[in-house]
Every structure is written in C-alpha cells, then in structure tokens.
Amino acid sequence: MxxxxxxxxxxxxxxxxxxxxxxxxxxxxxxxxxxxxxxxxxxxxxxxxxxxxxxDLNYPSFIALYSNKTRSVVLKFKRTVTNVGDGAAIHRAKVTEPKGSVLTVSPETLSFRYRNEKLSYHVLIKYSKYKKENISYGDLVWIEDGGTHSVRSPIVVAPSGIV
Missing domain, CATH: 1.10.10 (Arc Repressor Mutant, subunit A)
Known part of the structure; x- marks a missing residue:
C-alpha cells in the first residue's frame, strides 16, 4: 500500500x-x-x-501486526520528520483510525521554527480484533497550516500470519 x-x-x-x-x-x-x-x-x-x-524504521508508513492468539496489540512507533519547506511551518495531525483501533499521536502539532529542522512524534496504536482475520486500514496526515503541504502516512493493522 x-x-x-x-x-x-x-x-x-x-x-x-x-x-x-x-x-x-x-x-x-x-x-x-x-x-x-x-x-x-x-x-x-x-x-x-x-x-x-x-x-521501527523511520518510514512514513505504519504496520501493526497482532497475534491470532492474543487478538489485540498495543504498539508504539517513533518517527522523525524534517521540514524541507520554505521556513517556519506548523503541521497538525489528522487521523483516520483503522477499524477496531484507537490511535494517539503525540504531539498532535509539529511547530517548525526553520527549514531543515527535525522534530519527532509518536503514534500509539491500540487494536482489538473485531472480526476473524481482518486487516484494517487508516492513515495519518500532517496538514500544514495554510494548506500548502500535506504528508500522508498509511496505517495497516493485520494478523501476523499475513507476513
């Protein structure tokens, strides 16, 4: 994906x-x-x-694999992004949760003061299986104030047997 x-x-x-x-x-x-x-x-x-x-590779996508025995998972991811825009910028997180999941993004706002500044954030995914062998999809989009840029990260929650 x-x-x-x-x-x-x-x-x-x-x-x-x-x-x-x-x-x-x-x-x-x-x-x-x-x-x-x-x-x-x-x-x-x-x-x-x-x-x-x-x-946990610093990559724009997230995959949370759960065991068929436990049928739930809590995973924490850390990502670091670099502002390559023209200068100072504020990006806000917009999340579409995969079915059966609760996502927490921390912080929800990234406030860059200058070009090439690096900031980190965490994504916590709590998932409880709601159907047999189901794969759920969602995303995290960082939207810049003013709408100049938006950066989308796909999120997949799936049973570990698919890999």
Missing amino acids: GAGQIDPNKALDPGLIYDATPQDYVNLLCALNYTQKQILTITRSGSYNCTKPSF
Whole structure:
C-alpha cells in the first residue's frame, strides 16, 4: 500500500520528509535476525553493527501486526520528520483510525521554527480484533497550516500470519 498517487510537481516540494540512514536499515536487518555475513553482503561494509536492532524504521508508513492468539496489540512507533519547506511551518495531525483501533499521536502539532529542522512524534496504536482475520486500514496526515503541504502516512493493522 503506497502513500498516495505520484505527483512529480508535488514531489519537488514535499514539505516534510522521513530520513533513514544506512545504519537504520541495518538495525532492521538485525531485528530480522540477519547474520553479520548476510548484512556484509548487502551493505558491502563492515562498519555497521547490531547494537540497536529495531523493527521501527523511520518510514512514513505504519504496520501493526497482532497475534491470532492474543487478538489485540498495543504498539508504539517513533518517527522523525524534517521540514524541507520554505521556513517556519506548523503541521497538525489528522487521523483516520483503522477499524477496531484507537490511535494517539503525540504531539498532535509539529511547530517548525526553520527549514531543515527535525522534530519527532509518536503514534500509539491500540487494536482489538473485531472480526476473524481482518486487516484494517487508516492513515495519518500532517496538514500544514495554510494548506500548502500535506504528508500522508498509511496505517495497516493485520494478523501476523499475513507476513
């Protein structure tokens, strides 16, 4: 599931971006139990380490997987965005919750003082299964005051067996 339709003109001026370093991707590979040899094959560098394995890649989308045994999940995600707009900007969160979920975004407003400033936010997803083997969709949209930019992040809640 993508974050939206491709609009090359808007892509030149996105407003906010999600940065991820090579070490961030290595942290994901480590969390997926890749061996050092496999990671070396992918990165072609021995300068990366597995000291902070994490499934929480700084990426615009969110997926909350739940076990069929527990039928519920509470997950917390952290994201950092960079303001690449013209200068100071205020973005407000607008959430469409996946069915069966309660989402909390904190903070609900990102107030950037200058271009290239980085700010972080958290998304807490509380989900209780309401149908058998159901996948639910929603999104988080950061809307800039004045309507110049909006940045959409898809949210998926699904049983862990689909992966």
